[in-house]
Amino acid sequence: MADTRDTTNASATTGRPAILLDCDPGHDDAIAIVTAARHADLVGITTVAGNAPLERTTYNALVMRDLLAIDVPVHSGSARPLVAEPRAAPFIHGESGLDGADLPAPTTPLDGTDGVEFIIDTCRNSEGIWLVPTGPLTNIAIALRFAPDIADRIAGISLMGGGTFGNRTVTAEFNIWADPEAASIVFGYGGPLVMAGLDVTHQFQATPTRIAQVAALPGQLARVLTDLFNFFASTYLSRHDPGSIQGPAVHDPLAVLALTHPELLDREAHHVAIETMGTLTRGMTVIDQRHLVERRESNCDVLTKVDADTAFDAIVEAIAHFAK
Numbered sequence: 210m211a212d213t214r215d216t217t218n219a220s221a222t223t224g225r226p227a228i229l230l231d232c233d234p235g236h237d238d239a240i241a242i243v244t245a246a247r248h249a250d251l252v253g254i255t256t257v258a259g260n261a262p263l264e265r266t267t268y269n270a271l272v273m274r275d276l277l278a279i280d281v282p283v284h285s286g287s288a289r290p291l292v293a294e295p296r297a298a299p300f301i302h303g304e305s306g307l308d309g310a311d312l313p314a315p316t317t318p319l320d321g322t323d324g325v326e327f328i329i330d331t332c333r334n335s336e337g338i339w340l341v342p343t344g345p346l347t348n349i350a351i352a353l354r355f356a357p358d359i360a361d362r363i364a365g366i367s368l369m370g371g372g373t374f375g376n377r378t379v380t381a382e383f384n385i386w387a388d389p390e391a392a393s394i395v396f397g398y399g400g401p402l403v404m405a406g407l408d409v410t411h412q413f414q415a416t417p418t419r420i421a422q423v424a425a426l427p428g429q430l431a432r433v434l435t436d437l438f439n440f441f442a443s444t445y446l447s448r449h450d451p452g453s454i455q456g457p458a459v460h461d462p463l464a465v466l467a468l469t470h471p472e473l474l475d476r477e478a479h480h481v482a483i484e485t486m487g488t489l490t491r492g493m494t495v496i497d498q499r500h501l502v503e504r505r506e507s508n509c510d511v512l513t514k515v516d517a518d519t520a521f522d523a524i525v526e527a528i529a530h531f532a533k
């Protein structure tokens with residue numbers, strides 16, 4: 210059933226989308242936080258186990274909040290997937306989840322360890338919020354199961370995950386692979402859904418030229434993010450054939466830019482389902498791109514193309530806005 214809800218609705222107060230960011234910082238999650246804080250009404254941050262254990266992803270989110278000096282609640286959520294065992298990604302993000310920079314210890318306390326309840330309460334108290342998950346979908350799935358009424362109150366879900374190919378396995382992208390059961394719940398929730406998968410995020414690489422744009426900015430935030438980009442580049446390039454990529458794919462901010470800068474992204478409506486049983490395909494997003502009239506009705510706007518230069522300019526502008 211195609212949802213006809215207005216998916217372009219923005220926060221009534223500022224005309225910008227109201228976003229609740231659910232993340233597993235994570236180098237690219239950190240950039241998504243900066244992007245959302247600058248270009249959207251960021252109503253809250255929840256954390257989930259993913260790139261690193263929950264304790265680390267939460268610490269990293271608090272570090273980013275302090276570096277931006279923003280007044281946004283941070284609540285930690287699920288420490289493990291619904292069914293799968295927790296499996297981090299230190300080979301990309303380091304043991305801390307945010308290796309490569311001298312991170313200032315957070316000075317503002319965590320607002321709560323009730324991330325799922327925070328998602329539910331926020332969506333019940335304010336209509337038209339976009340949920341933007343950029344890690345495993347555990348928190349979002351539990352919120353939808355525990356409070357199905359929020360499905361009709363949110364503006365939609367714009368997530369980073371999936372694709373026609375994988376990065377954690379041949380067929381599965383990390384966020385979906387980490388918690389396929391949660392992803393299946395989210396992709397089946399019935400409301401507006403935007404998917405920033407690897408097909409579009411691999412078009413959005415932090416090349417040396419782009420990293421140099423960040424390095425040219427003043428202040429501690431730019432220095433930290435430059436170091437994080439350089440670390441992210443080192444691990445990413447070390448895992449790819451020489452010359453096959455020019456920098457790390459900056460995945461997560463595209464789930465935010467799809468809402469704040471929709472003109473920078475092309476999208477196609479498709480039916481997307483999640484494989485939860487396959488030996489070789491568990492965690493795969495099965496995207497129906499067939500030109501057959503018998504195909505299933507679409508449930509997702511799959512992002513297919515990005516204006517990478519302009520999108521990265523929006524990220525540099527966001528960093529510059531907070532640079533001091």
Ligand code: RIB
Nearest residue numbers: 235237343344383384460
């Ligand atoms: O596959 C990329 C995704 O997995 C990104 O969200 C990255 O932060 C990791 O969580």
Ligand code: CA
Nearest residue numbers: 235238343344
């Ligand atoms: Ca992430």
